[in-house]
Amino acid sequence: MHFPLSYVLIRNSEHQEDGGLEVNGEEIIRFERVTKEYDGTVVLDDVSFAMERGKFYTLLGPSGCGKTTILRLIAGFIEPTEGTIYFHGKPIQNVPPNKRQVNTVFQDYALFPHLDVFENVAFGLRVKKMKEADIRQKVSEALRFVNLEGYERRRIQEMSGGQRQRVAIARAIVNEPEVLLLDEPLSALDLKLRTEMQYELRELQRRLGITFIFVTHDQEEALAMSDYIFVLNKGKIQQFGTPKDIYDEPINRFVADFIGESNILSGRMIDDFLVEFAGKRFVCVDRGFAPNEPVDVVIRPEDLELAAPEDGQIVIRVDSLLFRGVHYEICGYDENGNEWLVHSTKKAEVGETVGLRFEPEAIHVMRVEREDEGA
Amino acid sequence: MTERAWRNWYLIPYGIWLVLFVVAPIVFLVYESFLDLDGHWTVANYENVLTPIYLKMMAYSFWYAFLITLVSLLIGYPTAYWLTKTRHKQLWLLLLILPMWVNLLLKVYAFLGLLGTYGLANALLQTLGIGARQLLFTDFSFVFVSVYIFIPFMVLPIFNALEELPPSLVDAARDLGASAWTTFRRVVFPLTLGGVKAGCQAVFIPSLSLFMITRLVAGNRVITLGTAIEQHFLVTQNWGMGATIAVVLMIAMAVIVGLTGSGRKEGSR
Ligand SMILES: Nc1ncnc2c1ncn2[C@@H]1O[C@H](COP(=O)(O)OP(=O)(O)OP(=O)(O)O)[C@@H](O)[C@H]1O
Ligand SMILES: [Mg+2]
Numbered sequence: 025m026h027f028p029l030s031y032v033l034i035r036n037s038e039h040q041e042d043g044g045l046e047v048n049g050e051e052i053i054r055f056e057r058v059t060k061e062y063d064g065t066v067v068l069d070d071v072s073f074a075m076e077r078g079k080f081y082t083l084l085g086p087s088g089c090g091k092t093t094i095l096r097l098i099a100g101f102i103e104p105t106e107g108t109i110y111f112h113g114k115p116i117q118n119v120p121p122n123k124r125q126v127n128t129v130f131q132d133y134a135l136f137p138h139l140d141v142f143e144n145v146a147f148g149l150r151v152k153k154m155k156e157a158d159i160r161q162k163v164s165e166a167l168r169f170v171n172l173e174g175y176e177r178r179r180i181q182e183m184s185g186g187q188r189q190r191v192a193i194a195r196a197i198v199n200e201p202e203v204l205l206l207d208e209p210l211s212a213l214d215l216k217l218r219t220e221m222q223y224e225l226r227e228l229q230r231r232l233g234i235t236f237i238f239v240t241h242d243q244e245e246a247l248a249m250s251d252y253i254f255v256l257n258k259g260k261i262q263q264f265g266t267p268k269d270i271y272d273e274p275i276n277r278f279v280a281d282f283i284g285e286s287n288i289l290s291g292r293m294i295d296d297f298l299v300e301f302a303g304k305r306f307v308c309v310d311r312g313f314a315p316n317e318p319v320d321v322v323i324r325p326e327d328l329e330l331a332a333p334e335d336g337q338i339v340i341r342v343d344s345l346l347f348r349g350v351h352y353e354i355c356g357y358d359e360n361g362n363e364w365l366v367h368s369t370k371k372a373e374v375g376e377t378v379g380l381r382f383e384p385e386a387i388h389v390m391r392v393e394r395e396d397e398g399a
Numbered sequence: 400m401t402e403r404a405w406r407n408w409y410l411i412p413y414g415i416w417l418v419l420f421v422v423a424p425i426v427f428l429v430y431e432s433f434l435d436l437d438g439h440w441t442v443a444n445y446e447n448v449l450t451p452i453y454l455k456m457m458a459y460s461f462w463y464a465f466l467i468t469l470v471s472l473l474i475g476y477p478t479a480y481w482l483t484k485t486r487h488k489q490l491w492l493l494l495l496i497l498p499m500w501v502n503l504l505l506k507v508y509a510f511l512g513l514l515g516t517y518g519l520a521n522a523l524l525q526t527l528g529i530g531a532r533q534l535l536f537t538d539f540s541f542v543f544v545s546v547y548i549f550i551p552f553m554v555l556p557i558f559n560a561l562e563e564l565p566p567s568l569v570d571a572a573r574d575l576g577a578s579a580w581t582t583f584r585r586v587v588f589p590l591t592l593g594g595v596k597a598g599c600q601a602v603f604i605p606s607l608s609l610f611m612i613t614r615l616v617a618g619n620r621v622i623t624l625g626t627a628i629e630q631h632f633l634v635t636q637n638w639g640m641g642a643t644i645a646v647v648l649m650i651a652m653a654v655i656v657g658l659t660g661s662g663r664k665e666g667s668r
Contacts, residue, residue, distance in 0.1 A: 099574055130571060132567055199576070
């Protein structure tokens with residue numbers, strides 16, 4: 025995926041650490057300094073953020089980073105060890121899960137094995153004592169949405185993994201909650217169905233106007249679907265922002281590495297708008313660093329252009345070449361031994377020496393993480 | 400030799416056991432039930448079973464077995480549920496199973512002491528100001544002691560069924576708006592029904608043929624089919640009649656097992 029580089033020319037390194045404590049529209053959910061521990065192990069570490077009604081949020085991060093934990097806190101299955109969660113500005117600590125206007129698509133589907141597809145989807149409506157005719161209509165609507173018409177009387181055991189996942193989605197959306205929590209709802213689907221469902225879920229979210237909180241560890245999915253993304257690692261929010269923010273301006277090495285492929289190099293900020301890496305100095309658009317502050321530098325592979333060696337700002341020897349359909353993926357090393365990844369429509373031969381060119385905007389400078397934060 | 404054939408060889412000891420101790424006794428029992436006191440062929444025993452005396456006895460047996468099963472279930476299910484929630488499951492489970500290792504007769508005699516006129520139970524009642532009363536040889540003490548003896552057989556299968564229930568299903572029900580009670584009624588209980596059935600069978604069937612507890616704790620006030628069989632074989636020496644009741648009882652048990660299903664299959668997914 026490629027995002028055009030038509031953004032502000034001056035970047036400030038003063039990033040917001042927490043995930044947007046203010047929202048523009050109506051606030052629906054807010055976490056205030058929420059910490060969750062299991063037997064003394066910190067799983068969520070002092071997390072604060074606010075979410076706006078009617079937006080599509082994605083929690084993105086590697087396995088075990090606390091995504092499901094955040095959803096379980098919102099749904100009310102677990103309570104924070106410290107901190108407060110607000111729903112429409114009111115603390116919801118004492119509201120049981122069945123009284124929260126929230127529905128969940130569970131990571132393991134959690135479908136009821138003793139009920140058929142229809143009854144699974146109808147469960148929430150029956151609990152609400154809705155009229156039989158309305159139930160029938162709503163359930164068939166929901167099943168049509170997930171492409172499972174005609175499966176009403178199937179037993180859950182007779183459904184494939186992908187079909188079960190879609191039953192789980194139907195069972196949650198049929199209740200039209202204010203907030204829909206989706207825990208990796210598309211992970212069991214094949215690529216075609218997955219892309220289709222991504223599109224349809226996004227459509228549904230727009231149509232219903234409800235807030236979606238979507239969990240995934242697939243960065244492409246996150247970038248494609250979300251209004252806003254939270255990148256998480258080890259129980260902390262690493263970065264909050266729009267897909268474009270996150271892709272173009274990763275806040276640290278972890279985010280840069282996690283979101284898409286990138287070249288990450290260690291360097292030094294000489295002065296405002298001047299950075300040194302790979303043994304050379306380059307003009308850049310970043311400022312606000314201390315003189316000579318050590319930094320990490322990110323350059324996306326698609327922002328690198330192949331050139332003749334004498335025209336290149338960096339010169340590499342091509343080590344490997346891979347055809348990826350739209351572009352070639354070229355990997356090589358410069359004279360200092362730094363690895364460079366290039367996406368180019370032009371071809372280069374293995375063993376050949378080529379130059380690389382890039383714009384000042386393509387250089388993204390990040391603060392180096394403090395040691396104790398790891399990553 | 401094929402694997403299948405080998406497996407059949409392994410079955411030989413069990414087959415011998417089955418023939419000697421299961422099939423043969425049943426054949427003898429059925430044979431005996433068609434003999435009168437003088438050893439002649441007759442169906443009189445079966446006609447006898449259908450007389451009011453025996454029908455009443457049968458009704459009593461079923462009634463008490465039903466009571467014992469019901470009380471065991473009402474106490475056993477919450478116990479099993481609570482067990483799955485405790486921190487030290489293994490310890491509590493052990494404490495539950497421990498009494499099963501004590502000889503049945505010993506336990507019954509212990510209750511005779513506890514429930515007797517000058518026993519601990521009456522002493523307690525007295526200090527509470529309720530006053531001593533007849534506890535032994537009552538329906539209450541009979542059901543009470545039976546439940547005590549049988550309750551582990553009720554708790555264990557239910558406990559296992561609850562343990563197998565994925566906790567996310569409970570979360571899902573709550574998430575969809577179900578109260579704790581609705582969640583229990585519509586998700587937890589239906590999914591542990593297999594365990595409940597297994598437990599009820601494990602309690603009901605032996606309760607049907609109780610005789611020792613009946614005699615010792617209920618003081619022969621409660622006459623069940625079990626007691627009748629014992630009396631016929633050991634006291635009146637009317638083996639034919641005893642065998643007939645035993646056969647009828649076995650048929651009744653088979654019917655119950657058939658009706659309630661084998662218990663395990665439906666509970667598991
Ligand atoms: N009930 C629990 N008891 C103890 N530790 C738990 C419990 N639930 C979760 N954890 C731990 O909390 C951490 C975060 O778990 P969580 O389920 O939120 O991860 P996740 O981001 O959803 O991961 P995945 O992508 O694999 O689903 C993990 O290290 C996990 O081991
Ligand atoms: Mg998870």
